[in-house]
Amino acid sequence: MLNITAETDNQRAKIHQVITDAFGQTQEAELVDKIRNSPNFIPELSLVALENGDVLGHILFSRIVIETPKKIPALALAPIAVTPMHQRQGIGSQLVQVGLSRCRELNHSIVVVVGDPRYYRRFGFQKASQFGLHSSLPIPDEAFMVLELKPSALININGNVCYPAYFNEV
Numbered sequence: 105m106l107n108i109t110a111e112t113d114n115q116r117a118k119i120h121q122v123i124t125d126a127f128g129q130t131q132e133a134e135l136v137d138k139i140r141n142s143p144n145f146i147p148e149l150s151l152v153a154l155e156n157g158d159v160l161g162h163i164l165f166s167r168i169v170i171e172t173p174k175k176i177p178a179l180a181l182a183p184i185a186v187t188p189m190h191q192r193q194g195i196g197s198q199l200v201q202v203g204l205s206r207c208r209e210l211n212h213s214i215v216v217v218v219g220d221p222r223y224y225r226r227f228g229f230q231k232a233s234q235f236g237l238h239s240s241l242p243i244p245d246e247a248f249m250v251l252e253l254k255p256s257a258l259i260n261i262n263g264n265v266c267y268p269a270y271f272n273e274v
């Protein structure tokens with residue numbers, strides 16, 4: 105039985121390992137450490153997928169700002185990782201779905217993600233540029249996606265999503 109729950113301090117080393125194994129490099133795991141040490145970290149939105157107490161996957165949503173004439177708060181989904189032995193068993197999908205529910209429960213309105221549209225479209229993410237949103241990262245237009253957690257959350261919000269500097273180091 106898979107249990108998806110907020111991370112605890114004693115799971116941090118295992119989370120680091122899961123992310124490193126999934127990506128085959130340490131940058132994304134280091135990104136998580138940097139976000140944890142930043143004001144953008146939301147402990148309730150760093151989630152682990154556990155089976156028999158073992159960490160099989162992790163997802164993180166952290167604070168980010170959309171620069172319009174006003175600063176609009178949003179969340180960035182990054183990174184998500186499932187340990188290679190357990191990929192393609194639905195764990196990543198459950199992490200995204202449970203994660204988005206938690207974001208709604210905590211009253212967040214907008215989530216952005218950088219990734220493969222073939223994966224994120226199934227959760228309702230759409231190309232952000234359709235809404236007049238662009239990212240500060242050097243990525244292809246279609247890789248930057250957004251999801252409204254509340255109906256019409258993006259109405260009249262156009263601007264640049266300003267990724268904190270630690271995202272440029274990934």
Ligand SMILES: CC(C)(COP(=O)(O)OP(=O)(O)OC[C@H]1O[C@@H](n2cnc3c(N)ncnc32)[C@H](O)[C@@H]1OP(=O)(O)O)[C@@H](O)C(=O)NCCC(=O)NCCS
Pocket residue numbers: 126127183184185186187190191192193194195196197198218219220222223
């Ligand atoms: C991406 C990842 C988190 C998905 O987790 P998962 O548990 O394997 O995913 P699920 O079993 O829920 O879903 C599998 C589906 O996702 C697709 N998928 C998996 N990884 C994908 C990727 N990187 N890009 C596009 N599609 C991907 C599979 O083709 C499969 O599609 P299907 O259902 O149409 O067959 C996991 O594969 C992973 O850790 N990959 C390495 C790290 C990574 O690339 N993270 C995402 C960065 S944007």
